[in-house]
Amino acid sequence: MKEAPSNPEQVVPVLQIADFLLVPIQIDLDDKTVGLLQEQLLKEIARTRAKAIILDVRMVEVIDSYISYTLSETAAMARLMGCRTILCGIRPPVALTLAQMGIALGELSIARDLEHALVLAQAP
Amino acid sequence: MDLEKLEAILASQSHEFDVVVRIAKEEDIAVARQMAKKLAQEMGFSLADTTKVATAVSELARNIYRYAQQGRIMLRKKEEGKSGPSMEIIAADQGPGIPDVELVLTKGYTTYERSLGIGLSGVKRLMDSFAIYSAPGRGTVVVAEKRRRRF
Numbered sequence: 001m002k003e004a005p006s007n008p009e010q011v012v013p014v015l016q017i018a019d020f021l022l023v024p025i026q027i028d029l030d031d032k033t034v035g036l037l038q039e040q041l042l043k044e045i046a047r048t049r050a051k052a053i054i055l056d057v058r059m060v061e062v063i064d065s066y067i068s069y070t071l072s073e074t075a076a077m078a079r080l081m082g083c084r085t086i087l088c089g090i091r092p093p094v095a096l097t098l099a100q101m102g103i104a105l106g107e108l109s110i111a112r113d114l115e116h117a118l119v120l121a122q123a124p
Numbered sequence: 125m126d127l128e129k130l131e132a133i134l135a136s137q138s139h140e141f142d143v144v145v146r147i148a149k150e151e152d153i154a155v156a157r158q159m160a161k162k163l164a165q166e167m168g169f170s171l172a173d174t175t176k177v178a179t180a181v182s183e184l185a186r187n188i189y190r191y192a193q194q195g196r197i198m199l200r201k202k203e204e205g206k207s208g209p210s211m212e213i214i215a216a217d218q219g220p221g222i223p224d225v226e227l228v229l230t231k232g233y234t235t236y237e238r239s240l241g242i243g244l245s246g247v248k249r250l251m252d253s254f255a256i257y258s259a260p261g262r263g264t265v266v267v268a269e270k271r272r273r274r275f
């Protein structure tokens with residue numbers, strides 16, 4: 001496991017494991033950060049030609065409609081680049097809130113936990 | 125009447141509330157959401173309800189920033205009532221107003237190019253009560269309330 005080289009535009013650490021990327025999101029996703037996150041992820045996918053990217057949102061306390069929209073849009077773009085986006089670690093209160101609002105996050109594969117995400121990432 | 129209610133809320137003073145966040149910059153959206161979370165925690169809301177409150181405030185603050193450029197998020201504890209304490213959330217702006225309130229409450233309706241159109245209908249579902257007062261040229265006020273539940 002090696003950490004990709006850092007640069008000032010990075011808002012999250014990106015770990016490259018074999019042919020996929022693991023991204024722990026441990027910051028508050030304000031609107032500006034969400035935009036930068038999308039940019040960074042797409043750059044990393046293009047650079048590494050990863051076949052899957054795992055977004056670990058265990059530390060994210062709020063996922064609202066704009067964050068949802070941007071994550072879905074990022075996943076749609078990644079898919080067009082041949083990369084699957086897997087979301088893992090959605091907190092129960094966040095899941096409850098998303099479900100009540102009617103947000104399905106259909107563009108993303110949802111994993112129960114990191115272990116499950118790793119299995120999905122390695123699926124053919 | 126709705127217009128009177130709108131004007132009254134737009135004229136309300138900051139000292140009538142526990143928390144007032146001015147929304148004028150993009151960063152203010154995250155500030156409002158943090159303040160809402162803090163007040164919900166102080167009031168003893170469950171983790172699930174704290175998350176719902178913070179998410180609702182995030183949606184309302186973003187609408188102010190996007191569609192009215194500026195306005196206020198105002199939060200207050202309400203202790204009265206047989207249903208126990210609750211938090212009142214008011215989003216008020218003097219922006220363009222909403223011509224058809226029913227229409228914007230339709231899930232998926234948006235006038236923004238990159239959006240789900242699920243903010244207002246989502247807030248309505250997350251809260252115990254919800255009302256919009258709006259007049260074109262005058263502004264928009266959303267009043268929502270969340271009761272504290274213990275479980």
Ligand SMILES: Nc1ncnc2c1ncn2[C@@H]1O[C@H](COP(=O)(O)OP(=O)(O)O)[C@@H](O)[C@H]1O
Pocket residue numbers: 065183187188191192217219220221222228233234235236239240241242243244245264
């Ligand atoms: N404060 C406001 N002032 C004027 N128009 C608003 C306001 N809030 C919402 N709207 C209108 O209602 C529509 C739906 O809002 P919302 O449900 O939050 O979805 P979204 O923000 O994704 O479009 C917006 O696209 C906008 O046209």
Ligand SMILES: [Mg+2]
Pocket residue numbers: 183186187242243244
């Ligand atoms: Mg909105």
